[in-house]
Amino acid sequence: MKSLKDIHDAARADGIPIMKDDGIEFLKQYIKEHPEIQKILEIGTAVGYSAIQMASVREDIVIDTVEIDPVCVTAAIQNISDQHLSDRIYVHHCDGADYVTMAVYDLIFIDAAKSQYGRYLEHYMDNSHEGTVFIFDNLAFHGIVDNNELSQNRSTVQMAHKILKFRNDLLKDERFDAIYYPDKGDGIAVAVRK
Numbered sequence: 120m121k122s123l124k125d126i127h128d129a130a131r132a133d134g135i136p137i138m139k140d141d142g143i144e145f146l147k148q149y150i151k152e153h154p155e156i157q158k159i160l161e162i163g164t165a166v167g168y169s170a171i172q173m174a175s176v177r178e179d180i181v182i183d184t185v186e187i188d189p190v191c192v193t194a195a196i197q198n199i200s201d202q203h204l205s206d207r208i209y210v211h212h213c214d215g216a217d218y219v220t221m222a223v224y225d226l227i228f229i230d231a232a233k234s235q236y237g238r239y240l241e242h243y244m245d246n247s248h249e250g251t252v253f254i255f256d257n258l259a260f261h262g263i264v265d266n267n268e269l270s271q272n273r274s275t276v277q278m279a280h281k282i283l284k285f286r287n288d289l290l291k292d293e294r295f296d297a298i299y300y301p302d303k304g305d306g307i308a309v310a311v312r313k
Contacts, residue, residue: 120201123171130166135191137168138230138256142304146254149309150176150226153252157181160224160246162215162239163231167195170208173228182208185218185231215239223248230256234278236285244294251312258286258299259306 121129130137138146150156150173157179161170164186174180186192192212199208211218215231216238224246229239236255247253263269263279264286270276289310290297297310 121198123168123175123202126166126168126171126198130168135165137165139304142256142307143169143172145300145303145307146228147172147176149252149254150180153225155250156225156252158222158224159183159226159228160220160222160243161185161228161230162218162243163229164195164210165191165230167198167208167210169228169230170195171199171202171204174202174204174207180207183211183220183222183224184208185211185213185215187212187214187231216242220246222246224251226252226254228254228256233257233260234281236282237288240289247312249312253295253308253310253312255285255289255308255310257305258282258308259301261305264306265301 159173159180159182161182161184164170164184170182170184174182186195192210195210199205216235227243227247229236260279260282263275264283267276267279286299289308290299295310295312297308300307
C-alpha cells in the first residue's frame with residue numbers, strides 16, 4: 120500500500136505528469152477557502168494524486184476523474200483504493216472530450232491535453248452552474264508560452280501558441296471572471312462562471 124508521498128515520488132520518478140507541488144497547494148487552499156465546492160470533475164487523472172489531494176481537503180468532497188491512459192487508470196484506481204477513497208473518487212476511463220454525464224459540478228479541474236483546453240471548456244459548460252469554478256494548469260507550459268525561445272521544438276512552440284491563445288481568450292471571455300496566476304504551479308487560471 121502506497122502512501123501519498125510514495126504516489127508522488129513514484130509519479131515523478133516515472134515521468135508521469137503530476138501537478139507541481141505549489142500548484143497542488145494552491146488548488147487545495149482554494150478548495151479550503153470555498154466550502155461550497157463539494158462536487159468536482161477532474162480531466163486528467165494520471166495516477167490519482169491530485170484527486171486524492173483534493174478529496175483530502177474535506178469529507179464532503181466527491182470527485183469524478185477522467186483519464187485516457189489505461190495504465191494510469193489502473194494505477195489511479197489502486198492508489199485511490201490504498202487511500203480508502205474509492206467511495207468518493209470515481210475514475211472514468213475515456214478521453215476527456217468524450218466523457219458525458221448529467222452531473223453538475225462546483226469545480227472543474229482541467230489538467231490534460233493542453234491543445235484541447237478550449238474544447239474541454241465548451242464540452243463541460245453544460246455541467247457547470249453560476250459560480251462553478253474552472254481551473255486550468257500548465258498555462259505557462261514551463262515558461263515556453265511566454266518565451267518561445269525556451270524550446271527548439273516546432274510542435275512544442277505551436278502548442279505554446281495554442282495555449283497562449285486559449286489563455287488570452289479565457290481572460291476576455293464574458294461568461295467568466297478569470298484570473299491568471301503565472302507564478303502558481305505551471306501557470307494556473309481560475310475562471311468563475313458568471
